[in-house]
Amino acid sequence: MESFENKAKLSQLTTKQNALNLQIENLSAQRSLIEKTIKTAEENYTSEKQSFDNWVQTRKTLGSPDKDQEVIDRAKRLDEIHKIKDAWKVKLEAKQTEIETVSKQNIALQKLVNDEKTEAENKFDSAVKHYDLKVFLIRLFIVAPILALGIFFFIRYRRHKFWPLYFGFTLFAFYAFFFGLVPYLPSYGGYIRYTVGIIVSGGLGYYAIKTIGKYIEDKQAELQVSxxxxxxxxxxxxxxxxxxxxxxxxxxxxxxxxxxxxxxxxxxxxxxxxxxxxxxxxxxxxxxxxxxxxxxxxxxxxxxxxxxxxxxxx
Structure with a gap:
């Protein structure tokens, strides 16, 4: 099947896919680094807030914490840590969006690759059917005369003094038909095989009915003789x-x-x-x-x- 593929186009698509996969790996690594940074920022914020809360509680027992400039400075520092964490989350969302965009491009490329391989498979199947038909026609060219001659011998010379030779050739003809030709019949959903089966069954049935009818007529005519x-x-x-x-x-x-x-x-x-x-x-x-x-x-x-x-x- 590879001989029916567009190797140049597949190679180009594969190169693009490899580049996109590498880009996705780099973006995923950057996302992992951002996630670790956000985790560190959250831990810092939690630790700083806990320290701030403890410090404020201590200051309440000593004076007016609302007017204490140090309280205001520590609160600003806490807000800055929170803003840094939020900024990294924005970067994480942007990086995730970038990864999704590149992944969609990769999926689109994979669809093109699949379409190209499907087209190659269709060409391959068509070539196989053509080859099978060619093999069948060659075998038909050889077997058909043998089968026709065997049927002719059976009908014409079955009462000949050398009838065993003619009958043996007829058996060989049917063997050549059923084992040398029928297995190579093109399928096409089985319709050709069913059609051949119907034709053969109809022909044999017609011959059997005709033979039995002739036998009965001969017996009836024989009984009319003295x-x-x-x-x-x-x-x-x-x-x-x-x-x-x-x-x-x-x-x-x-x-x-x-x-x-x-x-x-x-x-x-x-x-x-x-x-x-x-x-x-x-x-x-x-x-x-x-x-x-x-x-x-x-x-x-x-x-x-x-x-x-x-x-x-x-």
Missing amino acids: TEERSKKVQMEVAEKALENHYCPSCGKDFIIKKWALPIKGQEIELQYVTTDFCRYCGLELFSNCKKCENKNFAHLPFCSSCGTKTSKD
């Missing part, structure tokens, strides 16, 4: 997972109607399940009998689990 056509589209991995988790590979509904426990060999319990050959929600064939051994198999797996014969699906 069970034979849907059965042909079921992949082996999906069929294995559907059988393991007992749900229809087309609509995702549980194909177990009910289950109960039967006692076997005393305390041991065996669970019995009841299933259907066709899905009771979408009508897809789930289980079929082997043409060779009549063993019941999951209709979407390629071979019979009993004799190994290919199923009718293949």
Whole structure:
């Protein structure tokens, strides 16, 4: 921040301040000396008055003190001491006024110094904001194409045979955005950060709603196709997972109607399940009998689990 200060002007103001401070110190020292003088004068006056009172009391017993010239002389001396004390008090008030005047000048100079430093701080803050904006724009120039390419890959190639590579680049793009760009967003009271958050949240929300809506539409359209056509589209991995988790590979509904426990060999319990050959929600064939051994198999797996014969699906 010192590089934004007007060093010549601050040096001039500081020199004046130092001179005023030195003047205030000298005036304060003079005031202290006057205060000590006044204190000494007050002590002298008190001592002289006490002596005078005692002397007058003594003279009353001996003669007429009112006509005594010595009494008059001592009274005049006492008045002179009092006048000296008053004169020093006048000097003290004048010195105090002078100190206050110089102090006001010093305060005015300090205000000028503060104003100059405030102006330097404002220039410094403006330069810092400009620098931060420059850093942000440079990072934006680097990160924006990466982010745009990552979003493009995610939308266009998420079903590609090399989708893990595209998805990995998309994750890297989001990492570059949130860790390489967002921390350098200019604040401006937080409005830019809030705006970016709203835009990102709105974009992700719109994509999520659109994806879910498309999924529901695809499922509804899929249910309009005949069970034979849907059965042909079921992949082996999906069929294995559907059988393991007992749900229809087309609509995702549980194909177990009910289950109960039967006692076997005393305390041991065996669970019995009841299933259907066709899905009771979408009508897809789930289980079929082997043409060779009549063993019941999951209709979407390629071979019979009993004799190994290919199923009718293949």
